[in-house]
Amino acid sequence: xxxxxxxxxxxxxxxxxxxxxxxxxxxxxxxxxxxxxxxxxxxxxxxxxxxxxxxxxxxxxxxxxxxxxxxxxxxxxxxxxxxxxxxxxxxxxxxxxxxxxxxxxxxxxxxxxxxxxxxxxxxxxxxxxxxxxxxxxxxxxxxxxxxxxxxxxxxxxxxxxxxxxxxxxxxxxxxxxxxxxxxxxxxxxxxxxxxxxxxxxxxxxxxxxxxxxxxxxxxxxxxxxxxxxxxxxxxxxxxxxxxxxxxxxxxxxxxxxxxxxxxxxxxxxxxxxxxxxxxxxxxxxxxxxxxxxxxxxxxxxxxxxxxxxxxxxxxxxxxxxxxxxxxxxxxxxxxxxxxxxxxxxxxxxxxxxxxxxxxxxxxxxxxxxxxxxxxxxxxxxxxxxxxxxxxxxxxxxxxxxxxxxxxxxxxxxxxxxxxxxxxxxxxxxxxxxxxxxxxxxxxxxxxxxxxxxxxxxxxxxxxxxxxxxxxxxxxxxxxxxxxxxxxxxxxxxxxxxxxxxxxxxxxxxxxxxxxxxxxxxxxxxxxxxxxxxxxxxxxxxxxxxxxxxxxxxxxxxxxxxxxxxxxxxxxxxxxxxxxxxxxxxxxxxxxxxxxxxxxxxxxxxxxxxxxxxxxxxxxxxxxxxxxxxxxxxxxxxxxxxxxxxxxxxxxxxxxxxxxxxxxxxxxxxxxxxxxxxxxxxxxxxxxxxxxxxxxxxxxxxxxxxxxxxxxxxxxxxxxxxxxxxxxxxxxxxxxxxxxxxxxxxxxxxxxxxxxxxxxxxxxxxxxxxxxxxxxxxxxxxxxxxxxxxxxxx
Numbered sequence: 001x002x003x004x005x006x007x008x009x010x011x012x013x014x015x016x017x018x019x020x021x022x023x024x025x026x027x028x029x030x031x032x033x034x035x036x037x038x039x040x041x042x043x044x045x046x047x048x049x050x051x052x053x054x055x056x057x058x059x060x061x062x063x064x065x066x067x068x069x070x071x072x073x074x075x076x077x078x079x080x081x082x083x084x085x086x087x088x089x090x091x092x093x094x095x096x097x098x099x100x101x102x103x104x105x106x107x108x109x110x111x112x113x114x115x116x117x118x119x120x121x122x123x124x125x126x127x128x129x130x131x132x133x134x135x136x137x138x139x140x141x142x143x144x145x146x147x148x149x150x151x152x153x154x155x156x157x158x159x160x161x162x163x164x165x166x167x168x169x170x171x172x173x174x175x176x177x178x179x180x181x182x183x184x185x186x187x188x189x190x191x192x193x194x195x196x197x198x199x200x201x202x203x204x205x206x207x208x209x210x211x212x213x214x215x216x217x218x219x220x221x222x223x224x225x226x227x228x229x230x231x232x233x234x235x236x237x238x239x240x241x242x243x244x245x246x247x248x249x250x251x252x253x254x255x256x257x258x259x260x261x262x263x264x265x266x267x268x269x270x271x272x273x274x275x276x277x278x279x280x281x282x283x284x285x286x287x288x289x290x291x292x293x294x295x296x297x298x299x300x301x302x303x304x305x306x307x308x309x310x311x312x313x314x315x316x317x318x319x320x321x322x323x324x325x326x327x328x329x330x331x332x333x334x335x336x337x338x339x340x341x342x343x344x345x346x347x348x349x350x351x352x353x354x355x356x357x358x359x360x361x362x363x364x365x366x367x368x369x370x371x372x373x374x375x376x377x378x379x380x381x382x383x384x385x386x387x388x389x390x391x392x393x394x395x396x397x398x399x400x401x402x403x404x405x406x407x408x409x410x411x412x413x414x415x416x417x418x419x420x421x422x423x424x425x426x427x428x429x430x431x432x433x434x435x436x437x438x439x440x441x442x443x444x445x446x447x448x449x450x451x452x453x454x455x456x457x458x459x460x461x462x463x464x465x466x467x468x469x470x471x472x473x474x475x476x477x478x479x480x481x482x483x484x485x486x487x488x489x490x491x492x493x494x495x496x497x498x499x500x501x502x503x504x505x506x507x508x509x510x511x512x513x514x515x516x517x518x519x520x521x522x523x524x525x526x527x528x529x530x531x532x533x534x535x536x537x538x539x540x541x542x543x544x545x546x547x548x549x550x551x552x553x554x555x556x557x558x559x560x561x562x563x564x565x566x567x568x569x570x571x572x573x574x575x576x577x578x579x580x581x582x583x584x585x586x587x588x589x590x591x592x593x594x595x596x597x598x599x600x601x602x603x604x605x606x607x608x609x610x611x612x613x614x615x616x617x618x619x620x621x622x623x624x625x626x627x628x629x630x631x632x633x634x635x636x637x638x639x640x641x642x643x644x645x646x647x648x649x650x651x652x653x654x655x656x657x658x659x660x661x662x663x664x665x666x667x668x669x670x671x672x673x674x675x676x677x678x679x680x681x682x683x684x685x686x687x688x689x690x691x692x693x694x695x696x697x698x699x700x701x702x703x704x705x706x707x708x709x710x711x712x713x714x715x716x717x718x719x720x721x722x723x724x725x726x727x728x729x730x731x732x733x734x735x736x737x738x739x740x741x742x743x744x745x746x747x748x749x750x751x752x753x754x755x756x757x758x759x760x761x762x763x764x765x766x767x768x769x770x771x772x773x774x775x776x777x778x779x780x781x782x783x784x785x786x787x788x789x790x791x792x793x
Contacts (some may be wrong), residue, residue: 004054006094009046009085016562017043017050023558024051028292028526029061032556033546035298035537036530039564040737044530045075045082048294049265051528053086053097055292056264063292063525068267070296071304072675076101079267079296083235099235100259102268102283108242108252110176110205116185126457128253131187131203138190138202139210145190147211151249154188154204177242181205182249205251209258212250222258225250230259261285270301274520275308287520293527297675299534299726302513302543309516312484312507313467315499318378320460321442325371328353328448332364348452356451362437362444370441373425373434374464380424381506384408384483385498400501408483413702416477416710421506435472439465470508477710480509480703509700511707518545522553532733533726535763537561542712563767566739572785573732573745575752575761575770576778578602581618581690589625598775599689600626602748604633605779609744610789611661611684616668616731618690623665626689630663641666657682668692673731684789685744686732691751691760693724725763728752742792744785745770746778 004021005013013021016038024034024047038044052066068079080101087096105128106112111119119127139147174185183204191199212225223230227248230236236244245252260266260283272283279287295301331350357364388408389396396403410419425435442465449459471481484505485498493500510516521527521544534540537559541547550557564571578598579585585595607613607630617623620642627640639662641652649671656664661684666672668688678686694701701720708715728747735743747753751760753772764770773781 003058004050006091007053007057007086007097008050009082009089013046014043014565016565017047020044020047020560020562021051021054023560024048024528025054027556027558028055028063030556031289031526032558033521033526033549034528034558034560035534035541035546036528036560036562037532037534037537038530038560038562039532040733041564041566041739042532042562045078045296046085048296048528048530049079049082049086052292052294053264062290064290065261065263065286065292066265066294067273067286067291067524068265068294068296069270069273070267071270071300072297074675074677075296076267076269079265080235080237083265087234096232096234097265098231098233098263099265099267100230100241100256100263101235101237102256102260102266102272103238105253107238108245108256110174110181110242110246110252111187113176113242114174114185116174117187128203130457131201132206134200135202135206135210138200139207147207150188150190150202150207151182151204151211153190154183154207155249157184157188176246177239179243179247181246203251205246205249206254208249209251209254222254223262225258226255231262235265236263257282270304270308274305274516287523289523289525291524291527293521293524295527295529297531298529298540298544299531299723299730301517301529303723305517306510306513309513310507310509311467311470312505313464314506315378315381315504317460317463318374318381318506321445321464322371322374322378324445324449324459324461325367325374325441328445329364329367329371348448352452353448356444356448360440360444362440366437366441367445369434370438370465373430373438373468376428376430377421377425380421381483381504385485385502385504388483389498396498397496400495400498403485403487403498403501405487406485407699408485409699409703410481410483411476413480413699414706416706418476419481421481422471432472435468438468441465467506467508471506474508474510478510478512478515478707480511480700480707482507482509482699509703511704512711514543514545514548514711516545518548521545522549522555526555533729535561535765536722539712539718539722543718563765564736564769566736566741570740570742570788571736571745572781573769573771574778574781575747575764575772576602576775577750577753577772578748578775580751580758581749589621599748600629600633602746602775602778603687603689604630605782606685606687606744606746607634607636607663609685609782609786612656612678612682613661613663613685613687614673614678614683614731614734615663615665616673616686616688616692616728617665618668618692620667620670622689623667627665630665634663636660637662639664641670641672643667643670668727668731673734674727676734677737678734679737679741681792683735683743685746686735687746687748688728688731689748691721691724691749692727693720696720721760722763725760729764740792742785742788744782744789 004025020036027034028051036044049066055061055063056066070076070079083097083099090096106121106124109119109124109128111117112121112124135150138145138150172185174181174183187201188204189199189201209225212227213222214224227250228244241256242252245255266286271278273279273287273293328348331348332353335350385408410421411417442461445461446459484507485502486505487501488503490500541557546557549555579595581595581599587593603615603626615626617626624640627638630638639652639656641664656662704719705715708719712718732745732747735741735745747770751758752764752770753761755761
């Protein structure tokens with residue numbers, strides 16, 4: 001019997017699980033990847049965890065941890081639950097598998113969680129870094145006190161001892177995660193209470209963490225600062241982490257970082273492996289060949305990483321960088337002119353500026369040159385946005401509230417060439433060095449201002465410098481540059497300025513992220529990439545760089561496909577040969593076209609089946625129109641989803657699940673058609689109208705398609721069609737989630753049903769479950785399953 005069975009969390013695995021686990025283990029031993037398309041119910045999370053843990057606990061492998069990446073919170077919870085199941089069923093003599101879920105500071109900071117000390121989601125990152133720096137300064141070499149005394153001072157300030165020398169029974173303790181902390185809800189201070197600035201706020205949780213760190217020069221590591229046995233705690237969720245940490249008065253986020261390399265299973269999201277800033281500051285130690293990586297919901301890997309490895313800079317950030325550069329330049333400039341700099345603490349001292357410049361390779365002239373570049377760039381940005389609006393929407397100044405999100409391409413998206421902004425800069429006299437050196441200039445500016453203000457915080461100049469460097473270095477086929485206009489409202493801007501209605505952003509889009517994905521996957525020892533919707537897998541391995549990994553590095557990439565194994569009698573699946581649901585056929589929402597009439601008839605027929613029905617439309621506007629049609633045709637309540645916040649969406653879901661059957665219409669670009677659990681009797685039918693291809697008129701979409709033409713041969717197929725079919729399959733996949741579920745899955749559009757030049761039928765599962773039917777036969781097909789649906793109600 002293989003050793004993995006003692007790790008497997010259930011009494012008996014499915015046949016697919018046996019094959020998946022053993023394939024993944026064998027492949028990973030050869031530093032390879034297993035790619036799994038497994039329908040709901042395959043048990044993919046248990047496959048991945050069992051294989052990974054077996055490899056980690058096998059002394060004959062170099063694997064030290066499993067690193068799980070998922071883009072869906074529900075799936076993150078599933079990994080936590082499955083690891084708890086594994087631990088609950090391990091042999092009596094086996095140690096529990098240690099696990100940790102990674103989250104951001106906002107989720108674990110005790111002050112932010114409770115809205116205390118003026119810390120909230122908007123400022124928690126900057127406030128945290130500042131408080132940490134102040135705490136370190138107080139206890140560093142030559143510091144005024146010790147970390148232990150700072151933590152003790154915070155406790156004594158709580159109970160009144162610091163001021164009166166007597167215990168105050170009315171003290172208030174900060175509480176979070178169901179645990180009281182040793183500290184007050186307000187930040188403690190250190191100082192003599194004298195002149196302004198003599199008292200310094202600090203973080204007592206971080207002070208406690210510093211106190212518990214091993215001495216410098218010892219052989220210990222940061223994990224020794226954790227005041228409880230983390231490796232015996234099993235799966236530690238974020239709530240567990242906070243409760244365990246604050247109970248001991250220590251910093252939860254610091255503890256998370258300290259134990260990161262010591263637990264056997266780390267659960268995070270794609271940011272933790274692919275975002276350059278996150279990996280550079282937090283998770284970099286996990287990115288090596290001792291890690292077995294699991295990419296869950298892997299159909300989202302390509303679009304998510306594309307966003308993470310793209311970048312940009314807002315007009316407001318350029319403005320702030322301009323201010324920061326001016327504040328550093330001004331004291332030296334005024335000194336040379338014999339004037340006194342104004343602004344007090346808002347301006348650096350000339351001696352400080354010269355000292356920092358002497359310690360760097362940045363000159364004063366480069367500071368001035370970069371300031372001029374940023375100023376001219378903002379002027380050019382203003383000119384281009386104004387010209388675009390004048391050309392596209394005359395009289396826009398008097399109708400600012402009518403403006404909508406927009407894109408201004410800086411080159412023809414279909415023809416890779418140098419972008420217009422780069423050309424403008426060269427014609428304006430700016431050289432290659434001006435782009436490249438801006439990054440070093442930005443770093444020096446931030447260092448000077450932080451020293452001058454005795455406060456480390458995020459500055460804009462480094463971000464601008466980074467983008468300038470990337471703008472110069474990145475190619476013009478794989479990267480697309482444009483100006484993004486996002487609808488906002490800012491009353492402080494002039495009434496006739498576009499800046500009152502828009503936030504503008506210089507965007508640098510990575511059109512083909514396969515290199516970035518492949519390079520990162522190459523860093524790991526091996527792993528699993530899995531989803532319910534990966535077909536065609538050969539295309540998936542191309543766009544994720546896995547094919548290159550197999551070819552160039554001779555690392556095995558093994559594919560597995562596991563279909564839906566729940567009882568076939570409990571489901572019906574149709575591909576309805578209705579006219580193509582394209583704009584040319586359907587017209588505007590509200591147009592009385594033959595196509596719309598056929599779709600209205602089909603959706604109404606499906607909506608009448610017992611129970612809840614989910615209808616996915618190409619857009620929210622289409623969903624709104626069809627909701628109005630259905631209200632006049634069916635007796636069920638009709639719910640309409642709209643682009644909204646998480647709280648509103650959760651409320652809508654609760655309303656949908658409660659009581660008798662309803663119809664919910666939403667956009668296939670929304671959040672209700674993917675990663676939501678509709679198990680049990682929550683959903684009887686799911687309908688997808690049309691093939692949800694993104695707006696092909698968007699400049700960015702055109703650029704991605706053109707780049708994919710160059711890289712893979714057929715940009716429309718790889719960049720548009722295949723992702724659209726995966727999204728449709730995700731939506732109809734919401735229905736059947738367990739052996740007892742009963743439901744109907746419907747794809748409405750002849751492209752799903754018939755072979756033609758633009759057919760997508762080849763991208764559906766090869767099992768042929770989606771039966772092609774004509775619209776007039778759909779009702780008969782539904783009658784076959786109606787008795788089963790009614791019996792389950």
